[in-house]
Amino acid sequence: xxxxxxxxxxxxxxxxxxxxxxxxxxxxxxxxxxxxxxxxxxxxxxxxxxxxxxxxxxxxxxxxxxxxxxxxxxxxxxxxxxxxxxxxxxxxxxxxxxxxxxxxxxxxxxxxxxxxxxxxxxxxxxxxxxxxxxxxxxxxxxxxxxxxxxxxxxxxxxxxxxxxxxxxxxxxxxxxxxxxxxxxxxxxxxxxxxxxxxxxxxxxxxxxxxxxxxxxxxxxxxxxxxxxxxxxxxxxxxxxxxxxxxxxxxxxxxxxxxxxxxxx
Amino acid sequence: xxxxxxxxxxxxxxxxxxxxxxxxxxxxxxxxxxxxxxxxxxxxxxxxxxxxxxxxxxxxxxxxxxxxxxxxxxxxxxxxxxxxxxxxxxxxxxxxxxxxxxxxxxxxxxxxxxxxxxxxxxxxxxxxxxxxxxxxxxxxxxxxxxxxxxxxxxxxxxxxxxxxxxxxxxxxxxxxxxxxxxxxxxxxxxxxxxxxxxxxxxxxxxxxxxxxxxxxxxxxxxxxxxxxxxxxxxxxxxxxxxxxxxxxxxxxxxxxxxxxxxxx
DNA sequence: GTGTTCTATTTTACATCGTAAAGGAACCGG
DNA sequence: CCGGTTCCTTTACGATGTAAAATAGAACAC
Numbered sequence: 319x320x321x322x323x324x325x326x327x328x329x330x331x332x333x334x335x336x337x338x339x340x341x342x343x344x345x346x347x348x349x350x351x352x353x354x355x356x357x358x359x360x361x362x363x364x365x366x367x368x369x370x371x372x373x374x375x376x377x378x379x380x381x382x383x384x385x386x387x388x389x390x391x392x393x394x395x396x397x398x399x400x401x402x403x404x405x406x407x408x409x410x411x412x413x414x415x416x417x418x419x420x421x422x423x424x425x426x427x428x429x430x431x432x433x434x435x436x437x438x439x440x441x442x443x444x445x446x447x448x449x450x451x452x453x454x455x456x457x458x459x460x461x462x463x464x465x466x467x468x469x470x471x472x473x474x475x476x477x478x479x480x481x482x483x484x485x486x487x488x489x490x491x492x493x494x495x496x497x498x499x500x501x502x503x504x505x506x507x508x509x510x511x512x513x514x515x516x517x518x519x520x521x522x523x524x525x526x527x528x529x530x531x532x533x534x535x536x537x538x539x540x541x542x543x544x545x546x547x548x549x550x551x552x553x554x555x556x557x558x559x560x561x562x563x564x565x566x567x568x569x570x571x572x573x574x575x576x577x578x579x580x581x582x
Numbered sequence: 583x584x585x586x587x588x589x590x591x592x593x594x595x596x597x598x599x600x601x602x603x604x605x606x607x608x609x610x611x612x613x614x615x616x617x618x619x620x621x622x623x624x625x626x627x628x629x630x631x632x633x634x635x636x637x638x639x640x641x642x643x644x645x646x647x648x649x650x651x652x653x654x655x656x657x658x659x660x661x662x663x664x665x666x667x668x669x670x671x672x673x674x675x676x677x678x679x680x681x682x683x684x685x686x687x688x689x690x691x692x693x694x695x696x697x698x699x700x701x702x703x704x705x706x707x708x709x710x711x712x713x714x715x716x717x718x719x720x721x722x723x724x725x726x727x728x729x730x731x732x733x734x735x736x737x738x739x740x741x742x743x744x745x746x747x748x749x750x751x752x753x754x755x756x757x758x759x760x761x762x763x764x765x766x767x768x769x770x771x772x773x774x775x776x777x778x779x780x781x782x783x784x785x786x787x788x789x790x791x792x793x794x795x796x797x798x799x800x801x802x803x804x805x806x807x808x809x810x811x812x813x814x815x816x817x818x819x820x821x822x823x824x825x826x827x828x829x830x831x832x833x834x835x836x837x838x839x840x841x842x843x844x845x846x
Numbered sequence: 847g848t849g850t851t852c853t854a855t856t857t858t859a860c861a862t863c864g865t866a867a868a869g870g871a872a873c874c875g876g
Numbered sequence: 877c878c879g880g881t882t883c884c885t886t887t888a889c890g891a892t893g894t895a896a897a898a899t900a901g902a903a904c905a906c
Contacts, residue, residue, distance in 0.1 A: 363883080363884085385862080385863060385864080386863085386864065386865085387862080387863075387864090395884070395885085396884070396885050396886080397863095397864085397865085398865075398866095398884075398885070398886085399883075399884050399885075401864095401865070401866095402882085402883060402884070403883095406864080406865080407864065407865085455723065458722075458765075458768055459719065459723075459768065459772065460772065461772045461773065461775065461776040463776065465793075468793050468796070468797050468800055469797065471797070471800050471803075472797035472798075472799045472800040475799040475800060475802075475803045476799045478803075479799060485802050485803045485805070485806050486806045488803050488806070489803050489804070489806030489807045489811070489815075490806070490811075490814070490815050490818060492803070492807070493766070493769060493807065493815045494766075494815060494818070494819045496765070496769065497762065497765030497766040497768070497769045497815075497819070498761065498762055498765055498819075499765070500765045500768065500769070501722075501760070501761030501762055501763070501764045501765025501766070501768075502757070502758075502761040502765070504722055504723065504761070504764065504765075504768075505757060505760065505761045505764070508723065508724065508725045509725065511725065512725040512727060529729075529732050532732070533732050533733065533735070533736035534736075535736045535739040535740045535743060536732055536735050536736040536739060538739075538749050539735075539739045539742075539749045539752050539753050539756070540753070541749070542749055542750045542752070542753030542754070543753045543756075543757065547753070547754075550754070551753075551754050551757045551758060554754060554758070555758045555761070555762075555823075558822060558823070558826050559819075559822070562822050627854080627855085649891085649892060649893080650892085650893065650894080651891085651892075651893090659855070659856085660855070660856050660857080661893085661894085662855075662856070662857085662894075662895095663854075663855050663856075665893095665894070665895095666853085666854060666855070670893080670894080671893065671894085
């Protein structure tokens with residue numbers, strides 16, 4: 319966590335920020351004493367409630383439309399109230415990412431079958447993209463940088479170790495599979511969004527038709543690029559990766575420098 | 583192109599937009615008559631100059647910091663002048679995407695070797711990510727929806743046809759390779775950005791250290807996740823895909839429904 | 847010449863954004 | 877009752893994207 323404040327935009331915002339008084343940095347403080355009780359109705363603000371509502375809003379109205387003020391309105395409080403629980407909008411979005419990630423199944427469904435666990439995980443990731451299309455760009459774009467995401471990765475890597483993979487192979491396949499999954503999902507989401515857009519505007523439809531005529535090859539291939547074939551592509555690619563993973567679990571296939579795992 | 587205006591944010595902005603008077607929609611009008619001549623110095627505004635400067639600015643200061651006002655300042659004009667050439671910031675970004683895409687090599691370096699052409703293309707794409715890290719997210723996130731990008735795809739698919747791939751395989755591998763490339767590149771860029779951030783802040787550094795202790799598996803794997811190993815991962819994954827591509831060029835390996843190409 | 851029209855740009859204005867800073871209001875242990 | 881802590885609101889500032897109108901110069905009509 320920690321207050322990072324993204325990038326300072328123009329490097330000359332206002333003041334040098336001298337730790338104002340130490341507001342709220344840690345995300346879930348409510349548990350240290352008693353949860354909350356003020357304002358009888360649903361007013362009880364907590365970091366979790368804010369985060370959940372943020373996700374709900376993003377799902378409902380898109381990432382672009384999401385703002386602290388709108389979130390405040392949805393929560394029944396002023397926008398600035400959020401800043402008691404999160405140091406910035408950015409940090410809140412990190413928390414949303416964390417919440418999504420932690421829903422993924424890290425354990426294999428059948429204990430020994432770690433390839434299957436990887437597969438399940440990949441499918442879970444993809445399911446996330448489908449369930450939260452608007453929030454998914456966050457996952458693909460932001461670095462995993464919170465405790466929960468660390469825990470997720472640690473669990474995953476622990477599983478890989480039990481499967482006998484050395485660290486290098488683990489790293490490699492983690493990168494490969496996760497890159498592949500986000501790549502496919504982003505592609506897919508972009509395609510869906512675009513299909514939406516075109517369908518909702520006659521002029522864009524006409525334009526698409528014209529493009530189809532001007533570029534015949536594009537036209538004939540693009541029927542295979544439609545949403546209905548996404549599953550096919552995803553499974554094909556994923557199985558390709560998993561096969562390779564199964565094929566060469568221990569050995570390192572490239573020069574390498576003896577940085578092996580400590581366990582057999 | 584066409585004025586799309588993104589999504590209307592809240593669905594209740596201001597007025598219903600009744601085609602104000604028909605300002606500028608088509609991107610490059612300067613060529614129809616004479617380029618321009620007003621304002622002796624470097625003032626000559628054109629769609630191309632705006633787009634190029636936009637890319638330069640994004641490269642230099644990041645996507646977040648990019649705004650029409652700053653672009654105007656860089657060009658020596660008011661922000662609104664841009665709107666004569668592009669209907670929206672969104673459309674301008676589309677043009678930037680197009681400019682980047684059209685730099686990729688679609689032709690194979692040795693005429694017959696189409697696998698090599700795919701490889702070159704993938705490496706070119708990755709090089710783009712390296713050369714324009716700040717602009718790259720645009721490529722991965724936005725749909726290819728301009729004439730230039732259509733042309734690019736048409737050229738690519740034409741090449742695939744010459745290589746003997748049917749439309750289904752073409753579509754499949756296009757999606758696979760492009761998804762893979764953007765996924766890896768995004769991952770890579772996020773990693774680099776994060777390494778930057780951590781290196782520039784002692785408290786984040788301490789935090790990272792603590793995480794390393796709390797999650798031992800993460801720590802030992804993550805040395806293999808460092809930037810120095812990106813090339814390795816990319817090549818490994820790409821060759822995996824290309825091998826599969828070479829292995830099964832024509833046949834469709836799944837049930838399929840006879841929706842084949844009309845051309846031999 | 848004097849309009850008038852077209853093209854390119856500036857000016858002005860508005861709603862919205864993230865968030866710093868300060869000011870309550872409710873609770874606390876004394 | 878009092879000072880402190882905790883949580884939330886108010887107010888304010890400097891951005892943002894862009895609609896709308898004003899404006900300046902070039903090109904054409906007469």
